[in-house]
Amino acid sequence: MALIELHQVEKTFSGKSGQIHAVSGVDLMVEPKDVYGIVGYSGAGKSTLVRLLNGLELPTTGKVIIKEQNIANLNGSALRSFRKKVGMIFQHFNLLWSRTVLENIELPLELSGIGKAERKSKAQELLKLVGLEGRGDAYPSQLSGGQKQRVGIARALANDPDILLCDEATSALDPQTTEEVLELLADINEKLGLTIVLITHEMNVIRKICNKVAVMEQGKIVEEGYVKDVFRHPQQAVTKVFVQQELEPKEDTSSLITEFIKENPVGTLATLKFLENNAGEPVVSQAIRKYKVDISIVYGNIERADGNSFGTLTVQLAGDEKEINQAIAYIQSQHVEVEVLHRG
Template identity: 55%
Template sequence: MISIQGLRKVFKTKTNTITAVDRLDLDIQDGEIFGVIGYSGAGKSTFVRLLNRLEEPSEGSIKIDDKEITELNTNELRLARQEIGMIFQHFNLLWSRTIEDNIAFPLEIAGVPKAERDKRVEELIRLVGLAGRENAYPSQLSGGQKQRVGIARALANNPKVLLCDEATSALDPETTNSILDLLVDINQKLGLTIILITHEMHVIRKICNRVAVMENGKIVEQGDVLDVFLHPKETVTKKFVEQVMGNGEEDDLEQLLAEYDQGNIIRLHFVGESANQALISQLAKKYNVDLNILQGKITQTQRGAYGTLIVQLLGNTDEIDKAVQYITNKTSVEVEVIRNVK
């Protein structure tokens, strides 16, 4: 669907040269929700603006549906942009226009007849959950409602791709979740490819299929969201994962080992369906061991749940070994032995 090769953007001033995007390669599949995450200054917003040439690339290739975006002339680019919707952090609505007039604006620009335009606007207002608010003005709306108008406007021309540049960062957590749920619904109903730019890992966790991590204009890590959460390689990725999972576990581990100084201590890594297994109760029934959950956290991604539990096992050594062996051989839960008492 989208193929990006060698993409580069250099900003030049009188005294300095800044490489905002540095020879970036990326493939995004048709119909997926793809996240791009990075801290401020990583180059992610410049990257997304290069995709529809709101910023002109210095070098590189951008292909959408085998159409080379970087080679289009002005008229061809105007037509191509109708297939690339975009929503922004600060909504960018026309304050003197009503909701329906804001949504209709790109259709007016495209020369769509009024009857057809009105029908499309009505469909979009229902889709984004704003029925009954058609004649309101942006100043009369909440932040979440304004972003729903922005989404409807971006969908007006039936785009194939939706670009979201920090679309939820100005919203409170509850409103953020409702907007993310709306994007998932749109993705499923319309088969739309969504590229989501953010600095918040919980946004990636909640709706994205795959993610690329940007730092200093480069993609330093990418993959399925669940895999990146489970096995972050780069320091910047680990920091983002800590936003969701917390970073106190290793600091607390020594204290746990000192406080619970008897028995074996294991860490269980749950992935996907295994996170929903009643494993602890199964072990207690099957083996003559006492189990004490010392610490744990489980969270959800689009591909399923994952998380960790730190468990103390007390009892006969042979029974403990059998219990650990059962987990290792009979389930998809990964076992890490932290303390093994013989």
């Protein structure tokens, strides 16, 4: 049974030039323990969508159902109780600078009327969970960006939520710190069985920890599915751009390839594209054993998403032309796309 259900949700705002459709006709289902990514460029409607999930905004039309409750029907104490079970992590941490780390984590418990001893004990437990044991007396100004976000995560977990919403939670962090925070979120998902909805404009964030993804454009969800399937076979133009940006070489390889051809003019240069979770298969070595060809790897870029490997290898095949063609045909038969770049 789905934990989160959106049925034909619309959210419009009045602007100087008329109605702005921030979210338009969205259907969405998130199941318990999912790490569900919602990706899109600025203005796609992601942040409005996340505000609909925690009841900070109500849909203009359609239904937002969380744990079988239509949140439009909640008010007063029922709405406050609902919001306690939906934790929120923000891009810029939103910590109180005049409070210590421990006091920041205690704040939601204090607002819920929890006694001082109990909330301190809970905060200490959460500090340990997020890897900040012993830093409870520090102030936010004394912490790095990654440590501040860990405090934000601990605070979001204070009321034992069922859902954790992350609105661009890693956008203000450097790549190494982003990796560490994502590893922490994945660990929390596994240890606590917590459902996470992650809003981002970075496909590498989706690739690293999400099992499902929805791609938004102009207020609509234009594509959704398991991360491994979306990466292998993106359907919409915007999705293809996101995936290509993630799979393309991290550096310019054109000069490398040009130089390689100059030094090795005889042979066939080709790029092998692994899209069917077969990047770990010995396809190249099998082709060498089956046919009289030598295969040299020029460049490789293999990534992982949701436990699946995919990516590209640029190789040079040397030998008799007939054997090379047979080797290429064999590689293609193993569900690997082959793009010939140069024949010499």
